[in-house]
Amino acid sequence: MQIKFFAYLRDYTGCKITDFPYQEDIYQLAHALCDKYGDKLRGKMLSPDGEDLGEEIIILVNGRHVAHLGGIHAKLVPSDIVSIFPVVAGG
Template sequence: MTVKFFAYLREYTNCKIVDFPYQEDIRKLTQALSETYGNRLREKLLTPDGTDLGEEIIILVNGRHVEHLGGIDTKLLPTDTVSIFPVVAGG
């Protein structure tokens, strides 16, 4: 599965794109990414108790927001592309 990181998240992962081992859903993927890349990424990806997605993150699967697919329990396929963006404010 392909995972793409955007904006300052690239600083946390030291990469823009990675072929990451397949995970069956967004919950398992965010947990695995947190284990691989550390607490700074985890703090953005997940709520403090780890039960839901963080409020400062947008995750797309093949261009579709997980909010419209099943949230943290969105199922994944090995061929999926997951894009992870921080929420950006501005004017």
Template sequence: MKVKYFAYIRDYTGTKEIQIEHCDTLYELLIKLCKKHGARFESKIFKDSFLSSEIIILVNGRNIVHLQGLDTFLSPEDEISIFPIVAGG
């Protein structure tokens, strides 16, 4: 499965995208990514064991808010995109 990183999230991962072994759920994938990319990445993904409000995650272009959140089931061919929330005016 492909994971794509955007904006400053790339600073924490050192890459724009990676191929990673299949995970059954988004939560399982994020735990694996946190182990791979370290504490700085994890601090942007999770806050107090919940998904951080500072990021948006898409699975095949659909926001996980409109899916099953962290319980979203994944397929090996899925593309996951991780974006920081961008504020401005």
């Protein structure tokens, strides 16, 4: 599966795009990515207890927001493209 990182998340991961081993759902993917890339990513990607997505992250699977796919328990397939963005605020 392909993972795309945007904005400052690229600094945390050291890459824009990576081919990542298939994970069954967003929960497993988020934890695997945080294990690989560290605590800075974990602090943005997951809630403090690790049971939900963080409030400062947007995840799209094939262009669809995970909130519409089952949230952190959204199922994945090996051909999915997962895009991970930080929430952007401003005006």
